Amino acid sequence: MGDEAAARWSPERVLELAPDAASAKAGRGQAAPAKWSDAGASARAVWGACQGSGKRPYQTTVETAGPAFRCTCPSRKFPCKHALGLLLLWADGQVPRAEEPGWVHPWLDERAARAERAEKKTDAPKDLEAAAKRAQERLARVTSGAAELRGWLADRVSAGFAAFERGGADELYTVASRMVDAQAPGLANGLRRAAALVGRDWPDRLLAELSLVYVLADAASRLESLPAGLADTVRTRLGFSVSNAQVLESGERVPDQWLVTGAIDEEQESLRSRRTWLRGKRSGRHALVLSFAPPGRPLDSSLPPGYVVAGELVFHPGAVPLRAVFDHREEPVAPESGPVGGTFAAALAEHAAALAADPWLDRWPVLVSDLRPARHGEGWALSDVDGAALPLVSSVDPWPLLALAAERPVTVAAEWTTAGLRPLSCWHRDGMVRL
Secondary structure (H helix, E strand, C coil): CCCCCCCCCCCHHHHHHCCCHHHCCCCCCCCCCEEEEEEEECCEEEEEECCCCCCCCCCEEEEEECCEEEECCCCCCCCCCHHHHHHHHHHCCCEEEEECCCHHHHHHHHHHHHHHHHHHHHHCCCCHHHHHHHHHHHHHHHHHHHHHHHHHHHHHHHCCCHHHCHHHHHHHHHHHHHHHHHCCCHHHHEEEHHHHHCCCCCHHHHHHHHHHHHHHHHHHHHHHHHHHHHHHHHHHHCCCCHHHHHHHCCCEEEEEEEEEEEEEEECCCCCEEEEEEECCCCCCEEEEEEEEECCCCCCCCCCCCCCCCEEEEEEECCCCCCCCEEEEEEECEECCCCCCCCCCHHHHHCCCCCCHHHCCCCCEEEEEEEEEEEEEEEEEEEEECCCEEEEEEECCCCCCHHEEECCCCCCEEEEEEEEEEEEEEEEECEEECCC
């Protein structure tokens, strides 16, 4: 066990872990010392026994570095209400430092051993010649599929979109399946997005989407002649992945104090994802950290919005490097004051420059101060000090933001997309609120 107990979190950071609002409420109900026995904390974990409806208390353990959770209760939620309640007690300073008991440290030791085995496996030497051959074979399939797609798109667009209203979407999905067979998931995804537009105020949007697919397919055949950064972007957009090990070995390194400006979760059938946006306090750089988890499992919550993390980010290669991974970092700390953002004009100019370098860029982070709500047709927009306004995405509930900005202007971190502005976080007189 380490010499010091793990640094306590804030209650807000604990509740960020809750899988839903009901779990957060139930967790608060478990945060009562009378419900717990044998509670303690070490450098690695927090643990305790909570009396439930059964004869034996539920044994709950939280590894803080992960975080990872273990509880003997029958709940299928991660973390369960007992883990949340225990962490809330710990955050409130009501869990003492203690030696890890016999039912805690074996699980922690096994997790550490698995992590060490995984690291050794990752670091094991690979058959570089075989890997290079497989990569070359895949590139040949992608190039062939892209050439087929270019020809099909040219013929289909030349014939006009009139026939697309009947069966056009099915046709696009069929071609997308061929791109999957060609190991070009990026092209397949673009065709699926185009298929979803058919019949929905669609001809101009469909043409724009198919144009981007065509440009990507064309660039696939000219990778060797493209500038290095653009070639990296094209590879990524086509679906060629870059491992974290490769990024850490050769990526651009930027040490800074990183403000976590916002995070957004998305859920698909077999995967949950979290986009976490950061902004360097000295460098002014934007960064995107991605995390993934299967349904029912917690996403990485070690980067809470509104906090500052000191560390070195390493950026994935590309014409507009955004995605990054931490090489090393310190514990998040709450800043003394809220951030100072720019104006919409500056944010849009920055976005235009990025879009010129990467035409497939589908979202851009913005941080703007002195914003007020404004009507925009039947919806809402945010207006800055210069009178410039950007509309909110129609699917966003505007009322929490409108309530926060009712008394005085606020600072907002958001994603800017073709559909509008998607607010993520808001700083106002009383602090920061995740939207």
